[in-house]
Amino acid sequence: MLKRYVFITIKINKKLFFSCILFICMICFFVTWKDEPLATVFHSSIRSKIVIDPGHGGIDGGTGENFGLLEKNINLKVSLKLKKSLIGKNFNVIMTRDKDVSLEEKSDIKASRYLKDLDARKSMINNNGDIFTSIHVDANPDSIKTRGVKIYYYPTSTESKRLAQSICTSINNTVYKSFLNMNNTKAVIVPDDFYVLRETQIPGVLIEIGFITNPEDRKLLRSEKYKAKIAQAICNGIVKYFKE
Known part of the structure; x- marks a missing residue:
């Protein structure tokens, strides 16, 4: 008993x-x-690894030299802020570069320095991430009035388009509406055939965070507050993408 x-x-x-x-x-x-995003609730989420690709670097300064700015530096600063925000949401973050370097030495293909750099970025994205964002600055010397954020995605990728739409909505709400109080300028999404979008195997977007040839955008690109806001908006868009 x-x-x-x-x-x-x-x-x-x-x-x-x-x-x-x-x-x-x-x-x-x-x-x-x-x-919080799914990656916070379920740490084993299949969409928990984000690759951030700061465009250009090293010998490749990108655009902006004529204005006393270098795109590569702006891209890196925004990317590092984005990394911090994403880590705060418990995502795993991988950077294609976290300092002022080019990546051609990480590629084994026989090609120009420029193509080797792109190939290295593609490999790092495909081997490490579930989604990616490539950060850039735009320029249009023929029309200094052209301004605003553009988010590019590969035309046949439904998931990339959905990611682009989520980030676009977040930037319009966080940056243009709340931070800048602007109604006449908005971020837009655009399908395109950029190498980093075409050759990668996971959903991703290329974000042009402003036109360095436009005086108003150039002033924003110099601002640390704007860099922080655009990074936070991209992060919020990624969080929203995972929630949905």
């Missing part, structure tokens, strides 16, 4: 223990679900 009594007591306690654990998990799930 004693052995049976002990057995029954342990069995009841186990049921109570697991019921409590299940109840706590359900509360944590619903509280967390409201404010």
